[in-house]
Structures are given as structure tokens and as C-alpha cells.
Amino acid sequence: MTTTPQSSALRLDEVRIAYDGRQGEHVAVDRFSLALDAGQIACLLGPSGCGKTTVLRAIAGFEPVRAGSIHLGDVLLSSPARHLPPERRRVGMMFQEYALFPHLTATQNIAFGLRRQPRAAQQARAAELLALVGLAEAGGKFPHELSGGQQQRIALARALAPSPALLLLDEPFSNLDLDTRERLTAEVRIILKRAGQTALLVTHNKAEAQAMADHVGLMHNGRLARWDAIAR
Amino acid sequence: MIPWRRPAGLPPVGPVWRVASLAIALGVLAPVLSLAWIALGSGLGHWTNLLQNVLPQAALNTALLLGGVGVLVLVIGTGCAWLVTVCDFPGRGTLNWALLLPLAMPTYIVAFAYLDLLHPIGPVQGAVRWVLGYDSPRQFRLPDLRSLPGAIVVLGFVLYPYVYMTARAMFMTQPAHLMEAARTLGDGRTAAFFRVALPLARPALAVGLSLALLETLNDIGASEFLGVNTLTVAVYTTWITRSDLAGAAQIACAMLFVVVALVALERHGRRHQRFGSAQRMHAIQPHRLHGASAWLATVTATLPVLIGFVAPALYLVWETVKRLRLGGGLSQGLLGSLGNTLGLAAGVTVIAVACGLLVAWATRQTGSALPRTRWQARAASLGYAVPGTVLAIGLLTPALAFDAGLATLLQLPGLPLMAAGVVLVVACTIRFLAMPVGGIEAGLARLPPSLEQAARLLGENPAGTLRRVHLPLLRPALAAGALLVFVDAMKELPATLLLRPANFDTLATWLYAEAARGTYEEGAVAALGIVLAGLLPVVLLARTQLAGAAPAPRTGHPPP
Numbered sequence: 001m002t003t004t005p006q007s008s009a010l011r012l013d014e015v016r017i018a019y020d021g022r023q024g025e026h027v028a029v030d031r032f033s034l035a036l037d038a039g040q041i042a043c044l045l046g047p048s049g050c051g052k053t054t055v056l057r058a059i060a061g062f063e064p065v066r067a068g069s070i071h072l073g074d075v076l077l078s079s080p081a082r083h084l085p086p087e088r089r090r091v092g093m094m095f096q097e098y099a100l101f102p103h104l105t106a107t108q109n110i111a112f113g114l115r116r117q118p119r120a121a122q123q124a125r126a127a128e129l130l131a132l133v134g135l136a137e138a139g140g141k142f143p144h145e146l147s148g149g150q151q152q153r154i155a156l157a158r159a160l161a162p163s164p165a166l167l168l169l170d171e172p173f174s175n176l177d178l179d180t181r182e183r184l185t186a187e188v189r190i191i192l193k194r195a196g197q198t199a200l201l202v203t204h205n206k207a208e209a210q211a212m213a214d215h216v217g218l219m220h221n222g223r224l225a226r227w228d229a230i231a232r
Numbered sequence: 233m234i235p236w237r238r239p240a241g242l243p244p245v246g247p248v249w250r251v252a253s254l255a256i257a258l259g260v261l262a263p264v265l266s267l268a269w270i271a272l273g274s275g276l277g278h279w280t281n282l283l284q285n286v287l288p289q290a291a292l293n294t295a296l297l298l299g300g301v302g303v304l305v306l307v308i309g310t311g312c313a314w315l316v317t318v319c320d321f322p323g324r325g326t327l328n329w330a331l332l333l334p335l336a337m338p339t340y341i342v343a344f345a346y347l348d349l350l351h352p353i354g355p356v357q358g359a360v361r362w363v364l365g366y367d368s369p370r371q372f373r374l375p376d377l378r379s380l381p382g383a384i385v386v387l388g389f390v391l392y393p394y395v396y397m398t399a400r401a402m403f404m405t406q407p408a409h410l411m412e413a414a415r416t417l418g419d420g421r422t423a424a425f426f427r428v429a430l431p432l433a434r435p436a437l438a439v440g441l442s443l444a445l446l447e448t449l450n451d452i453g454a455s456e457f458l459g460v461n462t463l464t465v466a467v468y469t470t471w472i473t474r475s476d477l478a479g480a481a482q483i484a485c486a487m488l489f490v491v492v493a494l495v496a497l498e499r500h501g502r503r504h505q506r507f508g509s510a511q512r513m514h515a516i517q518p519h520r521l522h523g524a525s526a527w528l529a530t531v532t533a534t535l536p537v538l539i540g541f542v543a544p545a546l547y548l549v550w551e552t553v554k555r556l557r558l559g560g561g562l563s564q565g566l567l568g569s570l571g572n573t574l575g576l577a578a579g580v581t582v583i584a585v586a587c588g589l590l591v592a593w594a595t596r597q598t599g600s601a602l603p604r605t606r607w608q609a610r611a612a613s614l615g616y617a618v619p620g621t622v623l624a625i626g627l628l629t630p631a632l633a634f635d636a637g638l639a640t641l642l643q644l645p646g647l648p649l650m651a652a653g654v655v656l657v658v659a660c661t662i663r664f665l666a667m668p669v670g671g672i673e674a675g676l677a678r679l680p681p682s683l684e685q686a687a688r689l690l691g692e693n694p695a696g697t698l699r700r701v702h703l704p705l706l707r708p709a710l711a712a713g714a715l716l717v718f719v720d721a722m723k724e725l726p727a728t729l730l731l732r733p734a735n736f737d738t739l740a741t742w743l744y745a746e747a748a749r750g751t752y753e754e755g756a757v758a759a760l761g762i763v764l765a766g767l768l769p770v771v772l773l774a775r776t777q778l779a780g781a782a783p784a785p786r787t788g789h790p791p792p
Contacts, residue, residue, distance in 0.1 A: 060412070062415075087417075087419055087420050089416075091416060092417070093412070093413070095413060099407070099409040099410050099412065101414075103432055115418075158417070
């Protein structure tokens with residue numbers, strides 16, 4: 001893959017995601033299309049069960065698509081005939097529960113995706129990201145020694161560390177209290193913009209979507225009902 | 233009027249219970265203390281002889297056996313647990329519990345079965361020669377099973393379920409998003425297993441490994457049948473063949489160091505198991521394998537069950553049917569040892585469950601602070617780690633002294649308690665007390681403290697509360713504990729060999745005697761009886777440990 005964060009753009013064309021259940025096929029996402037320019041932040045908004053997390057997981061490579069295609073720049077990530085494994089997509093993801101590895105320190109968590117780089121380069125990148133998320137002193141701490149807000153920032157730093165072409169954020173603020181949530185919403189947007197990162201996030205909180213994103217897509221019953229630009 | 237007290241201040245039990253609980257805990261510790269006393273009191277000369285002539289070879293054999301079995305159980309147990317967790321292949325649902333089946337096989341029975349199955353003129357080698365076109369064992373024979381590698385393979389394929397069980401439970405509770413995070417950070421499935429799943433499962437693997445190695449250390453039958461002179465075998469021969477109690481006690485003391493190391497490993501593992509349940513989200517969903525890889529997975533996961541259970545079990549069934557057809561029924565001797573086995577197992581079960589209930593109830597937590605008597609429950613649970621031979625040697629001296637005193641006092645001939653099998657029952661009770669204590673403690677922990685507080689406020693004393701409230705609710709824990717003790721007492725060999733009364737055989741010692749003589753007459757019938765009984769707790773274990781591990785309905789996130 002030759003795409004870079006600057007040139008990459010996400011494109012979903014007529015994507016359909018379905019599971020085989022006891023009562024036949026259950027369609028989670030249908031005829032879903034969107035396009036996102038490089039460096040932009042978009043948000044999928046909608047109630048629980050509308051399929052927004054499923055879209056994110058399909059882009060990450062955890063859900064196969066039954067129809068349509070997903071492209072990142074020129075690279076075809078998913079179609080019914082092709083499924084690039086998650087580790088080869090250059091897509092980073094920040095999980096709702098953060099998914100920090102409990103047996104590794106904050107620095108080791110951040111350096112996890114950099115194992116092909118020399119150790120010194122890994123340490124330097126981890127330090128740079130710790131500084132970026134404002135936790136320069138917390139590198140030696142284990143996840144259980146960090147507060148919810150700190151864990152969230154380490155998870156963000158870890159996802160940014162390998163310079164993914166696209167960053168996915170799944171309900172990134174849902175596990176935080178109201179005060180921390182409001183403060184971090186603004187901070188995360190600044191961090192992402194400073195890094196020039198293309199990002200797609202999912203939330204059910206309208207205020208959060210408007211504070212974070214350049215574009216907001218409203219999802220309903222597995223389809224994209226609206227796609228609006230946010231004026232800033 | 234009912235005196236009202238703050239629940240946290242309720243004394244758990246009265247003085248009689250407290251004394252009884254203390255006595256049980258000290259009773260479990262007594263053999264270990266007596267062992268140290270004999271070993272230290274027998275002079276340095278004895279030790280020198282032991283260090284020069286006995287210990288080096290036996291210790292080396294034991295170390296190699298433990299090392300080899302350790303590697304094998306880790307590879308088989310972890311590999312199968314991971315395969316069943318992350319892959320869906322033909323037979324996965326059955327193999328999920330069938331991989332536990334070798335737990336029903338005592339190690340000495342598997343060794344007994346394979347010695348006959350793999351004999352140079354036995355069915356397996358005969359078939360191999362037939363395929364290769366040879367006529368006689370002189371032209372072609374497989375490597376002899378009676379060797380250290382043979383013992384490692386036999387024990388490894390019987391004891392891997394300890395690791396499988398703990399690893400499977402750990403992988404089932406590992407949140408899927410950790411593996412997914414590793415994938416988004418550039419790791420393939422294999423790399424994610426080695427960098428995330430395996431490090432997180434390490435504490436659980438340590439627990440399973442230490443249990444498997446404690447069983448290896450306890451084993452006497454398989455090692456002896458397969459000609460490996462381990463420390464356990466050395467204890468037995470030093471006492472039985474050379475009548476050297478002090479020497480046996482010293483070797484047993486040396487074994488205790490290994491036991492302490494293994495128990496430390498197990499405790500360390502249990503302390504760090506919090507990793508697994510710290511972030512419980514949606515569990516790892518298996519991905520479906522197709523074609524050759526699916527069948528390869530089926531074969532890989534089936535092999536340990538075939539080698540560790542199916543082949544020896546079929547052999548025992550075949551030999552039993554042959555024996556019953558040709559021999560026209562069972563001998564009186566075998567029926568007598570069946571009666572002895574059931575009597576011993578029943579006696580041990582009743583006493584162990586009663587003692588377990590007493591200790592667990594007397595040391596339970598009634599307030600917010602842990603009671604100071606907690607150590608008694610821990611001490612009472614130590615017997616599982618002490619090999620049967622070590623326990624027997626430790627118990628022998630105090631038991632013989634007590635017995636001789638009793639005989640003099642009551643003017644009875646000989647050693648009345650030893651002859652009545654009481655010492656054997658005590659040894660088995662000590663060895664298996666951990667199961668009822670642990671089970672009942674866990675059962676008590678699940679009951680809300682408000683039940684006891686309500687009963688006490690309604691005027692009931694601790695014993696009455698136990699009888700009217702807790703005993704009915706603890707019935708499943710009591711039954712499970714009783715079943716585990718009953719079956720383990722049926723299978724017990726090392727302590728029974730050393731402490732049984734004269735002319736008293738159980739199914740296990742009957743089998744041991746036949747194997748030692750090299751005759752395979754009714755040994756298979758005795759072995760089949762033990763294996764059938766052993767299946768019961770395995771079924772129980774499969775239902776409790778692996779519940780919910782069946783293929784999940786595809787309502788959540790399917791795998792990539």
C-alpha cells in the first residue's frame with residue numbers, strides 16, 4: 001500500500017452487511033455510501049442498534065461485506081470478493097472500552113503497533129505521542145493505574161502511533177463523566193487536526209458530534225439518512 | 233428478648249466449633265511436621281548416604297520428568313484451548329468437553345494400558361509390522377515405552393487437561409476487543425496470540441501447569457511401571473523394600489521443596505488472574521475454518537483425546553469383555569477389593585465433607601474484615617499438594633505411636649487403628665480435604681450475608697442457622713465436593729499402598745499388583761471400574777467450567 005494520511009480518502013459504495021440468523025438473513029447495514037476527504041473528521045450519529053458501529057467494524061476489517069465496496073485511497077479494503085485482513089489496512093481504531101492491554105505500560109501500549117521499528121524510534125514516537133495527549137509523565141503506568149480520561153488519551157495515542165491512514169473512534173467518550181467528556185471532546189479534535197488525521201467517529205450524542213466533526217451523517221435502520229457539513 | 237448486635241460483630245461459631253476447626257487444621261499440618269522431625273532427627277550420616285547414592289539419580293529423573301511433562305501439557309493444553317476458542321471446525325462442540333476426558337484416567341491406568349497395547353507382540357506393533365511387511369519383533373520394533381521419554385509422553389497426554397481447563401476458561405473470558413486492537417495495530421492472528429492472548433493467560437497457565445506437575449510428582453504407578461526411578465518411587469522402595477523409615481522421610485522432605493515451589497507458582501498464578509476478568513466485554517467469537525484447514529484442526533484437537541482417553545479406554549473395555557467371556561465372571565478377590573474400594577471411598581467422603589463443612593463454616597467471613605481464623609481453612613486445604621507417599625510417611629510415625637499407646641491402654645493385640653484402616657482413611661481425608669473446603673467456601677461466598685444476619689436476628693444460633701438456612705442452600709456444593717472426594721479416594725494409589733491394612737486391596741492396589749507381576753488378568757476390569765467412576769466428576773466439571781462455551785448464536789459480531 002502506498003497511501004499516506006494526506007492523500008487518503010475513505011469511500012464506501014453501496015455497502016451491505018448482514019448475518020445469518022435463525023430466522024434467515026438479518027441485515028445490519030444496507031446500501032450505505034459515503035466519501036470522506038483526507039484530513040477531515042466525520043461522525044456517524046444515530047440511536048443504539050442503527051448499524052453505526054457495524055460500519056466502523058466493517059471498515060476496520062472485523063465484518064465482511066455482502067455487497068458494495070470499501071476503499072481507502074486507491075486500496076480496495078473490502079468487497080464480497082476481497083477482504084484485506086485488519087492488520088494490513090492501515091486503519092487505526094479507538095475502542096469504546098479503550099482495549100488497553102492490561103499487561104503493558106502506557107508506553108508499551110503506545111509502542112505496540114511499532115514493533116517493526118528500532119527500539120529507539122519506538123520510544124521516541126511513544127514519548128512524542130504521550131506529550132501530544134498531555135500525559136508525558138504517565139508512560140510507566142499500567143492501565144489500571146490511570147483514570148478513565150487518561151486511559152482514553154492513551155488509547156488515542158496508541159491508535160495514532162503507527163500513523164494510520166484513517167482513524168476510527170467508537171463512542172470514544174461514552175465511558176467518561178460529563179465534565180471530562182466535554183473537556184476531552186475539544187482536546188481530541190485539536191489533537192486530530194494537529195496530526196492531520198482523517199477520522200471517522202461514531203456516537204449517539206448530537207452535541208459531541210457537532211463539537212468534533214466537519215461532517216455529520218445521520219444513520220437510521222442501517223442506512224445513511226443525511227450527510228451534513230458543519231459550519232465552523 | 234433477642235439480644236441485638238451489629239452483624240459485623242457476630243462471632244461466627246461457638247468454642248466447640250473453633251476448637252474442632254483448629255484441630256483439623258493442625259491435623260493436616262501434623263504429617264509435614266512429623267516428617268521434618270524424623271528427617272532432622274536421624275543424623276547426618278543418613279543424609280550423606282542418601283545424597284551420594286539415592287537422591288542424585290532420583291532427583292534428576294524427577295526434574296527431567298517434571299520438565300518434559302510441563303512442556304508437553306503446556307503445548308497440548310494451551311494449543312487445544314486456543315484452537316477451540318478461536319476456530320470453528322467439525323466436531324468443535326464435542327471436543328470442547330471431550331478434551332477434559334483424560335482427567336478420568338489415573339496415570340497408572342494409562343501406563344498399564346499402553347504397556348500392553350504397545351508391547352512388542354501387542355496389537356499396535358503387530359499392525360505396524362504387518363503394514364511394513366515384517367514378520368517378527370526381532371526385525372522391527374518401536375522404541376520401548378519403558379523409558380523416561382515414554383513416561384513423559386504418557387503423563388503429558390493424561391495431565392494436559394489441567395492446563396486446557398484453566399487456559400480455556402481464561403480465553404473464554406478474554407475480551408475480544410483486545411485481540412481486535414492488536415489486529416488494527418498490525419498484528420496477524422498468530423502474532424496477536426503470542427503478544428496479547430498468551431501473556432494475559434500466563435497466570436491461568438501457571439495454575440494449570442502447577443496442578444499437572446503436582447500430579448506428576450504424586451504419581452507412583454506410571455513411573456514404576458515405566459521404569460523411571462523418581463523421588464516418589466524412591467520413597468516407596470526405601471520404606472517397603474529396605475524398611476528404612478528415616479531414609480524415606482528424608483527423601484519425602486526433599487520432595488516437599490518441589491511441592492512448595494509448585495504451590496508458590498500456583499498461588500502466584502491465582503493472585504494475578506485478575507487480568508482475565510478485568511475488562512469483560514464481548515468474548516472472542518470463533519471464525520469458521522473451511523476445507524483442509526478445518527479437518528486439520530479437527531484431527532489436531534482429537535489426537536490428545538484419542539491418546540489420553542479413547543485408546544486406553546477401548547483397550548480396557550475390550551480386555552474386560554474378553555475376560556468376562558473367557559474367565560466366566562469375576563474372582564472373589566476382585567469383588568472383595570471392589571467392596572473395599574467403595575467402603576474406603578464412602579468413609580473418606582463422609583469424613584472429608586463433614587470436616588470441610590466444619591472448617592469452612594467456622595472460618596467464614598461474617599463481618600467486613602477477614603476473620604483471623606482464615607489460616608485454618610488454608611492449612612486444611614494444603615493436603616492436595618502433598619504427594620500421597622510423602623503424606624503416608626509423615627503420618628506413619630505419629631499414627632504408629634498413637635496406635636501402640638491405644639493398644640496398650642485397651643489391652644488389644646497389634647495396631648488396632650492401622651488394622652482397621654483408620655490411618656488410611658485419615659490420610660485420604662487429609663489429601664482430599666481441599667475439595668470440600670474450597671467448594672463450601674465458594675458456596676458460602678455466593679450467599680448474601682443478609683441471610684445469616686436475618687436468621688440470627690430472628691433468634692437462631694450459628695449452628696441452627698447452618699442447619700436451617702445454609703445447609704439446604706449449600707446442597708449443590710456439598711454434593712459436588714462429595715463426588716470429587718469419592719472418586720479421588722477410589723483412584724488413590726500411593727498412600728493406599730503404604731498405609732493399607734494387611735490383606736486389604738482396593739481396585740487401584742489390585743491393578744498395581746497385577747501390573748507389578750506382569751500379569752494382565754483382572755487388572756483391566758479393576759481399571760475400567762475406576763475409569764467409569766472417574767467420568768462422573770469430569771461430566772460435572774465440563775458442565776460447570778465450560779458452561780456457555782458452546783458455539784454462540786450468531787447474534788453478536790461475527791468474526792472477520
